[in-house]
Amino acid sequence: MIQVKDIKKSFHQTEVLKNISFQVEQGEVVVIIGPSGSGKSTLLRMMNFLEIPDEGQIIIDSKKIHFDRKRRKHRNDAEICSLRSDVSMVFQNFNLFEHKTALGNVIEGSIMVRKMAKEKAIHQGKEFLQKVGLEGKENNYPHELSGGQKQRVAIARALAMRPKAILFDEPTSALDPELVGEVLAVIKKLAEEGMTMVIVTHEMGFAKEVGDRVIFMDGGYIVESGPPKKVFENPESERLKQFLSRFSNVV
Amino acid sequence: METILTFLPALLQGTLITIELTLLSLIIALVIGLITAFARISNNFFFNKVAGVYISIIRGTPLLVQLMYIYFVFPEFGIKLSAFSAALIGLSLYEGAYLAEIFRAGIKSIGKGQLEAAYAIGMNYSMAMRRIILPQAIKNVLPPIGNSAILLLKNSSLAAVIAVNELMHTGENLATTTFRNIEIFTLVAIIYWILHYPMDRVVNLLERRMSNDSGQRH
Numbered sequence: 001m002i003q004v005k006d007i008k009k010s011f012h013q014t015e016v017l018k019n020i021s022f023q024v025e026q027g028e029v030v031v032i033i034g035p036s037g038s039g040k041s042t043l044l045r046m047m048n049f050l051e052i053p054d055e056g057q058i059i060i061d062s063k064k065i066h067f068d069r070k071r072r073k074h075r076n077d078a079e080i081c082s083l084r085s086d087v088s089m090v091f092q093n094f095n096l097f098e099h100k101t102a103l104g105n106v107i108e109g110s111i112m113v114r115k116m117a118k119e120k121a122i123h124q125g126k127e128f129l130q131k132v133g134l135e136g137k138e139n140n141y142p143h144e145l146s147g148g149q150k151q152r153v154a155i156a157r158a159l160a161m162r163p164k165a166i167l168f169d170e171p172t173s174a175l176d177p178e179l180v181g182e183v184l185a186v187i188k189k190l191a192e193e194g195m196t197m198v199i200v201t202h203e204m205g206f207a208k209e210v211g212d213r214v215i216f217m218d219g220g221y222i223v224e225s226g227p228p229k230k231v232f233e234n235p236e237s238e239r240l241k242q243f244l245s246r247f248s249n250v251v
Numbered sequence: 252m253e254t255i256l257t258f259l260p261a262l263l264q265g266t267l268i269t270i271e272l273t274l275l276s277l278i279i280a281l282v283i284g285l286i287t288a289f290a291r292i293s294n295n296f297f298f299n300k301v302a303g304v305y306i307s308i309i310r311g312t313p314l315l316v317q318l319m320y321i322y323f324v325f326p327e328f329g330i331k332l333s334a335f336s337a338a339l340i341g342l343s344l345y346e347g348a349y350l351a352e353i354f355r356a357g358i359k360s361i362g363k364g365q366l367e368a369a370y371a372i373g374m375n376y377s378m379a380m381r382r383i384i385l386p387q388a389i390k391n392v393l394p395p396i397g398n399s400a401i402l403l404l405k406n407s408s409l410a411a412v413i414a415v416n417e418l419m420h421t422g423e424n425l426a427t428t429t430f431r432n433i434e435i436f437t438l439v440a441i442i443y444w445i446l447h448y449p450m451d452r453v454v455n456l457l458e459r460r461m462s463n464d465s466g467q468r469h
Binding site: 048049050074075076078081082084085086088089091093095096097098099108109112113114154157158161 | 294362364365367368369370371372373374375376378382383386387390
């Protein structure tokens with residue numbers, strides 16, 4: 001479904017990703033954990049081409065894009081733009097379109113990118129809002145919604161593109177603790193329905209619960225990966241043990 | 252009182268030219284400003300530099316000099332313009348440079364998350380700008396654009412020096428022939444004030460609405 005091969009990325013002099021390869025299968029939920037600065041968000045953003053790798057390949061649903069230092073692609077590249085709509089992204093800070101209502105946010109991509117008829121897009125958009133538990137909030141603007149509600153609108157917006165996979169970049173990190181649950185519940189529901197997802201998170205309990213596979217990143221490398229039970233209960237590397245010990249009360 | 256009435260028709264004639272000059276140059280300047288703002292934020296080295304030089308020249312020299320230059324120096328290079336056209340071009344270029352900076356600030360004020368979210372649903376740059384960034388940016392910069400338009404209205408009086416028959420020049424002509432300086436220039440000032448007033452109200456209204464908005468947001 002998504003394949004990442006030999007990805008390298010530096011910002012200025014700092015190497016953020018040092019030769020990363022992994023793949024995500026259809027219907028799989030992959031959770032990426034790791035200390036801040038380990039490159040996990042950068043990796044996720046690359047799968048949506050919001051960051052452009054210096055080197056390597058990204059294959060999405062058998063469409064392959066090759067990156068090298070000589071011919072740098074821009075993230076505004078036409079080929080890249082068309083690939084992006086197949087893999088949706090949910091951001092840490094929601095990034096809802098502030099000038100549009102909840103429904104307006106959800107239908108924007110269907111109408112402008114998918115060229116869907118307006119009535120159909122609205123009908124479908126209402127269904128997605130209902131799915132994330134926001135019935136009756138269609139006409140509210142983002143500034144009238146709570147953080148948890150905003151993030152659920154963002155998830156509905158991602159779903160409306162009928163993507164092959166959804167990427168979550170720390171979806172609950174900007175939320176008040178009491179609002180985390182409602183967002184995680186929605187993601188869990190999607191996991192049960194078989195949606196392919198890659199989730200960067202600090203919610204270890206959640207990672208263990210919904211992840212089919214957990215990837216632990218540190219210092220720009222994938223240090224360890226495997227089923228959640230193994231990664232959380234029998235970590236092999238020292239670094240993962242150290243990292244997990246800080247969450248011991250949570251897991 | 253009677254003398255005032257005798258001056259009014261001529262002054263109102265000049266007022267019409269002032270309004271025409273202001274509105275036309277504002278419209279042209281909005282187009283120039285938007286294009287220049289995009290050139291300024293683009294990654295294209297050439298466009299970026301051209302826009303930068305244009306803004307620098309306009310902001311670094313007095314409008315009076317620019318108007319004189321267009322009207323008196325351009326003909327030396329074979330570009331002959333009527334006084335009105337010269338004033339229109341001068342004011343449009345001048346206002347355009349200032350509006351470009353306002354637009355640029357407006358676009359920059361929209362967080363990069365908005366552009367990323369637009370990209371993430373498959374939009375390309377131009378669609379993201381049109382549908383997501385610009386509607387928000389323009390709403391944010393309406394008050395400064397309004398203020399700039401008021402300045403433009405008053406700056407249009409400088410067209411008097413190249414003999415455009417707008418309000419200021421009409422007033423000057425009347426004054427030199429009748430020596431009724433007090434009445435005439437008071438009338439001219441009052442007319443400018445009346446012209447500015449509705450624009451000022453609109454700007455005020457927009458500013459108030461915006462502060463209400465952001466009050467809700469935080």
